[in-house]
Every structure is written in structure tokens, then in C-alpha cells.
Amino acid sequence: MTEALLLSLRVTAVALALAVAAGLPLALLLARGRFRGKSLLETLILLPLVLPPSVIGFYLLVAFGRSNPLARQAGLHLLFTWPAAALASAVVALPLMVQASRAAIAQVDPALERAARMLGSGEAEVLRRITLPLARRGILAGVVLAAARAFGEFGATLMVAGNIPGRTQTLPLAIYDAVQTGNLAAANGMVLLMTALSFASLWVVRRFETRAAFADRPAGGATPSPGGSGLPAGA
Template identity: 45%
Template sequence: MFPFAPADLDAVLLSLKVGAAATLLSLPAGLAAAGTLVFSRFRGNTVLDVFVNLPLALPPVVVGYLLLLLMGDRGLLGPVLRAAGIRLVFTWKAAVAASMVVGFPLLVRAIRISMETIDRELIRVSRTLGATRVDAFFSVVLPLSFRGILAGSSLMFARSLGEFGATVLVAGNIPGVTQTLPLAIYDYASAPGGESAAAGLCAVSVVISVAVLFLHEGLARRSAGEV
């Protein structure tokens, strides 16, 4: 087996933690954004669409830098965060924030595609049966977009595991604190003699990604069997 240092294990666990936290925290906003884009006839929809997809088009380093400008001590939200006693920059939470922004378009896109396939008549029928808009969203739209939510979440989780550019800027690369799997691989790969450790972590990364994809396929098949 490959020799793993304790910090390597930390990096793997941190990556999983950051990925899971980013995905879960983004879900409510992702659902709201997808729901708005699909079902509302709100005029600002095009702007919202561009805004949601922007992180997909921007280099992650740019996203990271913008986040730094926003959340840093002298950033736009700096005073608010300081007043609330929250310190984000150079903590693992900043890595979560970076993953949330970078992965958000993927989450919304997948949920949106599945929401678009829902027969609108089902929603109208639910309204005539006594469901309010919100109730119809939770009792009809949400269960029927389950596969999209699943697909979006796995995509976003996988994207978070690979997040590098934005993370290194806002969270730094502190072993045991903010060093995620890609950052650890980068460190090993750029230091002399780190090749075998880098290869080992790459293998771990491949295993995790394959596991996520299998899990996603399995759940999707199960939900397809039910619906």
C-alpha cells in the first residue's frame, strides 16, 4: 500500500467534509433558483440565469479572488462578519464557501433540467385540489425532480472534491486545517520526492469519485423504479 501521512488522511476527510457541507448548504438555494428559473415568469429571470451560471464561465481563481474581496477582513462583508464574530478566510469554512459558489451552477442546472420535464398540468391539478403554490412545490415538484436533485448533488459534491483554484485563494493551503485533497496532491507533486505520495492520493481521489458516481447511479435507478 501507499504510505499515508496523518496529514494526508486529514486532507481526505476534510475534502469529504467540505464537499458534503457545500452540497447540503447549497441545496435550498439551488432548489429555489431552479424553481424560479423554471416556473416563474419573473422578468429578471435572464439576469438570474446569467448570474447563476457565471461561476461556471469564470476561472476558479477569479471566483476565489472575488470571494476574498467579499469575505476578507477589509472586504465588503468584512465588518458584518467581524461583528458577528465569524472568521471565514483561511478556515475550512472558506473552502466550503468556495465550493458552494463554484459548484452551484452544476447543481441548479441538473435540478432545472428535471423540473422542466414535469407536466405543468400536475401542478395545476394540485392547485385545484387545494394545494397552495408552496405546497404544490413541495408535494409535486420536489418529489418529481428527485433524480435531478440527486444528479445535481452528486455533480456538485464531485466538483467540490476537485475544487482547487478558488479554495487555495480563500482558504489557503494549511496542512491539517484547510488543506484539501487536491491541495495536498499539489504540494506533493511540486515537492521533490513526493511523487509516490501524490500518486497514492490520486488513487484515493479516483476511488472516491467512482464511489460517488456508483452511488448516484444506484439511487437514480432505485428512484426510477419507484416513479
Template identity: 40%
Template sequence: MENIITPLMMSLRISIFATLLSFVIGIFLSWWFAFKKNKLTKFLSIIVTIPLVIPPTVLGYYLILLLGRNSFIGQWFEAMTRGPIIFTWKAAVIAAMIASLPLLISPIQAAFESINKDTVDAAELDGSSHFQLLVYIIIPLSYKGILAGLVLGFARAMGEFGATLMVAGNIPGKTQTLSIAIYDAVQANRMADAHLMVIILTSATIFFLYIIHRWFK
């Protein structure tokens, strides 16, 4: 049972941190993409979408180049913490965050764009700053889209496999998530463990989708 509980808890830990980071970044990018449309934001929106269309192993390879011990970020992180970032649970969080970010941004941006522009213009005329607009008007009016983005992002982070395996490895108790543990169980012919973990992961995904369906219904 420990072979299942440990990777499940690791998946939950990584997914929660990844979703929180995605939310902070996603809210800002969604606001920027929705209300500051120009060539730069269109280009960046394409860049953000790339993790949805490239193979996860390719995403993992790019992350190794970005976070590896020979990269600027990797060397800076190692100088600050005296340890590498790759092959740690922190690298798994980054991989899950980047993989889930497009799914989180899409419904939030759509919700932002559905807000009546006159409402935003009126608040700006009354002297509201961008931060006040976001916190007191845009977010409250877009809470359904934000909830959908959070649920989709969390579900995607829970199921992340390829990029996580590339950048964080498969270290039991340290970086092994539920998806990777399923792969391990099949490779070791532990089919009973694999069946149970697949049921847990599938049930969680169906539950998250059910929440979205019921909420919007």
C-alpha cells in the same frame, strides 16, 4: 498516511457542508428559474453559471473581495465571531458551494421543467401554496434530477482547488483539502503520496458518475 487521511477528511467535511448549502439555495433557485421565467431570472441564471466559465483563481479573487476583512461581510462576520472568515474552513465551504452550485442547479431545474404543467396548475387551483407545491408535488416528481444534482455538486466540491486555495489558503489540518494536498505533494516531490491521493480522488469521481449512470439507466 496522516498526510493523506487529514486532507481527505477535510475534503469530505467541506464538500458535505458545501453540498448541503448548495442544495438549499439550489432548490429555491431551480424552482424560481423553472416556474418564474422573466428577464430577472434569465439574468440571475447567467450569473449563477459564471463559476463554470471563469478561471477558479478569478472566482477566488472575487471571493476575497467579498469576504475579506475590509468587506462588509467580512467585517460583520468578524464582529459576530471575533475571527476572520477568510483562511478558514468556512471560506473553503463557501468557495466549494459557489463552484458546485451551477452543476447542482442544472439537472434540478431540468427536472422541474419536465413536470406536467397541468399537475401544478391543478394543485394551485386546489389552494396549494408555493411551499406545499414544492414539498409535496415538485420535489417528489423530480427526485432523479435532484439526486443527480446532489451527486454532481458533491463531486465538484470534492475536486475544488483554485478558488479554495485563494480564499482559504493551504493550512495543513485546517484548510488543506485533498486537491491542494496533491499539489503540495508534487511540489515536494512526494510522488508516492501524490499517486495515492490522485487515485482516491479519481476513484471517488468515477464512483459518483457511475451512480448517476446506473440511476438514470
């Protein structure tokens, strides 16, 4: 169990880093950009929320397997290693990261960004000193949700990384194994741990959201973010 937990933490950390690194720019693009194909891009990013994990896993298998000449050329031997598990977790975590951050960034009044430009700031500084700080609660909510989702990833991980104890067996997979082999005591412990962690992260996100609705808004302009963190029903 300790082994699975440590592996899960490692997979989650890497997955989260990937989801944030890709998710934040995408959120900015979707919140502030105006371009053709925007809703197409948004739909594609959100797709993992509704696709069965096995379908996502299948796509990843195709993308990184030997059948893909690009992956073969690049000498990628990703499949059935823990980085594959991290990649699968990142893909399913990305929509949560993007949705929560996009909503938070869209809430930042563009007039404030205009004011910062008038006061001598370039775009990078506007982002660093105005937009991101004002959207930080929503972004943090996205990070926590993405982490929780990555931590609990099961289906896609099973497809691309397998279920190799000590190598690719994360906590959710270990629970499945424990139940299959009738080791209910171990299953109980792990289930309790997962539940506690998930509960804690959701609770943190809720707190971010209720506070975000009152703080950081001009007087009289307190409006809860539309769609909140974009918490999907099945996350």
C-alpha cells in the same frame, strides 16, 4: 492523507448543504418563475462554470476580506479557515446543482401541479408531494454532481483558504503538495482515491438519468431531459 481526506469530507458536506439550500429555490425560480432579468440571473449563477477558479477566489477575497467594510463590520474572519474553503466549493458547485434541478423541475408537467391544486393542495404541498418527487432524480443528480465538484475544488480554495496542512489543506491541495515535494507514493494513493470517487459519482448520475428518461413519465411521454443534468465539459 487521512487528515486531508477528513477535512475534504467536512468541507464537501458544508459546501453541499449551502449549494442545495441556495440551489433548490433558485432552480424552482428559474424553472417556474417568469420575471424580468431571468436570463441575467441564470447567467450569473452559471458563471462559475466558465470562470477560472482563481477569478472566483479573487472575488471571494474581495467580498470577505478586510477591504470590504461590510465584512469588517460583521467581524467576519472567514479567510484562510476551512469554512472559506467550504464557501469557495459551494460557489463552484452551485451551478451544477441549479442546472440539473432546474432541468428536472421544468420537465414536470404543470398540468399535474394544476391537478393537485384542484384537489385541494396549497403551493407548499404541491411542491412537497408533486413537483419535488417527480423531479427527484434530476435533483439527486445535481446533488451528486455538486458534491463531486465541491470535493475536487482546488483553485478558488487555494486563493481564499490557503494551503495549511491540517487546517485548510483539502485532498486536492494535498496532492499538489505531495507532487511538489516529490512524495509520489502519497500522490498516487490520493489520485487513485479521487479518481475512484469521481468515477463512482458520475456513474451514479448517469444511472439516474437513464432511468429518469423511462420512469415517472406518462405513457408515451418519455422524453429525455433537454440538456440532461447540464453536465459541463470541464466539471
